[in-house]
Amino acid sequence: xxxxxxxxxxxxxxxxxxxxxxxxxxxxxxxxxxxxxxxxxxxxxxxxxxxxxxxxxxxxxxxxxxxxxxxxxxxxxxxxxxxxxxxxxxxxxxxxxxxxxxxxxxxxxxxxxxxxxxxxxxxxxxxxxxxxxxxxxxxxxxxxxxxxxxxxxxxxxxxxxxxxxxxxxxxxxxxxxxxxxxxxxxxxxxxxxxxxxxxxxxxxxxxxxxxxxxxxxxxxxxxxxxxxxxxxxxxxxxxxxx
Amino acid sequence: xxxxxxxxxxxxxxxxxxxxxxxxxxxxxxxxxxxxxxxxxxxxxxxxxxxxxxxxxxxxxxxxxxxxxxxxxxxxxxxxxxxxxxxxxxxxxxxxxxxxxxxxxxxxxxxxxxxxxxxxxxxxxxxxxxxxxxxxxxxxxxxxxxxxxxxxxxxxxxxxxxxxxxxxxxxxxxxxxxxxxxxxxxxxxxxxxxxxxxxxxxxxxxxxxxxxxxxxxxxxxxxxxxxxxxxxxxxxxxxxxxxxxxxxx
Numbered sequence: 044x045x046x047x048x049x050x051x052x053x054x055x056x057x058x059x060x061x062x063x064x065x066x067x068x069x070x071x072x073x074x075x076x077x078x079x080x081x082x083x084x085x086x087x088x089x090x091x092x093x094x095x096x097x098x099x100x101x102x103x104x105x106x107x108x109x110x111x112x113x114x115x116x117x118x119x120x121x122x123x124x125x126x127x128x129x130x131x132x133x134x135x136x137x138x139x140x141x142x143x144x145x146x147x148x149x150x151x152x153x154x155x156x157x158x159x160x161x162x163x164x165x166x167x168x169x170x171x172x173x174x175x176x177x178x179x180x181x182x183x184x185x186x187x188x189x190x191x192x193x194x195x196x197x198x199x200x201x202x203x204x205x206x207x208x209x210x211x212x213x214x215x216x217x218x219x220x221x222x223x224x225x226x227x228x229x230x231x232x233x234x235x236x237x238x239x240x241x242x243x244x245x246x247x248x249x250x251x252x253x254x255x256x257x258x259x260x261x262x263x264x265x266x267x268x269x270x271x272x273x274x275x276x277x278x279x280x281x282x283x284x285x
Numbered sequence: 286x287x288x289x290x291x292x293x294x295x296x297x298x299x300x301x302x303x304x305x306x307x308x309x310x311x312x313x314x315x316x317x318x319x320x321x322x323x324x325x326x327x328x329x330x331x332x333x334x335x336x337x338x339x340x341x342x343x344x345x346x347x348x349x350x351x352x353x354x355x356x357x358x359x360x361x362x363x364x365x366x367x368x369x370x371x372x373x374x375x376x377x378x379x380x381x382x383x384x385x386x387x388x389x390x391x392x393x394x395x396x397x398x399x400x401x402x403x404x405x406x407x408x409x410x411x412x413x414x415x416x417x418x419x420x421x422x423x424x425x426x427x428x429x430x431x432x433x434x435x436x437x438x439x440x441x442x443x444x445x446x447x448x449x450x451x452x453x454x455x456x457x458x459x460x461x462x463x464x465x466x467x468x469x470x471x472x473x474x475x476x477x478x479x480x481x482x483x484x485x486x487x488x489x490x491x492x493x494x495x496x497x498x499x500x501x502x503x504x505x506x507x508x509x510x511x512x513x514x515x516x517x518x519x520x521x522x523x524x525x526x527x528x529x530x531x532x533x534x
Contacts, residue, residue, distance in 0.1 A: 138300050151366055
């Protein structure tokens with residue numbers, strides 16, 4: 044797989060907090076146009092990877108390239124403008140309404156006009172709650188708003204950290220439909236970290252299993268066979284496999 | 286940078302922090318004027334009223350700036366900003382600029398309102414040139430306060446910690462100002478070196494400048510203005526350097 048076939052490629056990426064490494068030489072490749080399921084235990088380093096890619100933190104060593112642009116290049120800023128990211132929790136102002144939050148996202152992206160806001164509110168199922176302050180929205184509604192925020196500016200690469208958090212079964216199904224449509228119709232590459240392996244197996248085309256900050260294995264959906272959970276547990280040494 | 290500035294100013298307009306800051310200062314100004322107007326045993330001149338609300342300005346500004354800037358971190362929106370910012374310092378500078386504009390705006394409104402309303406109730410001994418000079422110095426003081434507390438909030442990268450540190454700093458500055466003010470008043474005839482050191486400390490402390498303005502007696506306006514310049518130019522530069530290295534969660 045050449046570098047141009049990958050949206051994201053990391054090479055021995057390491058991030059150390061104090062003396063404990065959160066990422067320990069992680070090497071991974073997210074193919075263009077794929078839905079990449081990123082799986083690992085709590086504290087395995089999934090969110091740390093998201094933070095590094097988004098430029099919230101700097102790698103201790105190693106590196107990554109985004110759309111083929113190395114992380115230490117000045118042009119990485121341009122590459123980041125093509126990503127949408129939900130890291131850990133929805134990045135929304137709680138004392139602003141859903142609509143005002145979307146406007147804020149439009150402003151920081153320098154987009155003229157707010158034409159797409161109604162469509163995004165509809166997509167997130169928040170058209171009736173668009174005028175409500177975010178702090179008065181339910182957990183699931185805030186999560187949907189957080190995901191809608193990542194879509195502002197039509198990104199080519201979406202990074203979603205536990206996007207199903209707080210969503211009811213209907214919300215999870217709707218989110219899945221969104222993501223399948225985004226990937227299928229617009230060719231958006233998706234990197235999704237989730238503990239819900241059953242849900243993930245319904246949309247992921249590729250997987251990466253991380254443990255202790257290292258990549259245990261990358262594989263395609265076909266390689267996982269019928270049961271992703273069994274395959275995952277066999278890799279990380281879970282119940283019945285240790 | 287301009288995109289981020291637009292977003293920060295948009296939030297100033299729509300958020301609750303700025304109206305609460307303004308309301309708090311209006312209440313302080315009204316209470317101060319009522320207290321001075323009802324002091325029956327002596328006549329209070331307008332000059333002793335016009336900047337009097339500034340005694341509480343540092344604390345109110347600390348609360349506003351720490352909440353406004355800290356919310357970016359507690360609500361996580363700083364992540365969206367940093368993803369799209371050309372440079373990290375753009376996000377820091379736009380936040381500092383928005384805080385400066387808000388603090389200067391609230392200060393100007395309070396000072397002009399107090400002057401306008403106070404003019405009707407107090408003996409007017411305020412000349413236009415003296416007011417203009419002190420008013421401009423107050424603008425510098427309010428910008429210094431904003432730079433100071435916003436820098437603290439940026440380095441805390443958390444709203445609760447920002448509020449605690451900023452409020453702590455505001456009270457510490459207030460107590461320091463009481464001490465230096467007392468020394469300056471009592472050491473009127475003291476030696477030049479001691480006066481110089483305490484005077485510089487008093488001017489370097491924005492609360493000290495507020496105390497001088499509220500007493501309508503600024504010992505060394507040029508030195509005070511220079512101290513403001515040091516804060517306004519130095520703090521954003523320093524906080525940008527430190528913020529550049531900070532891990533954001």
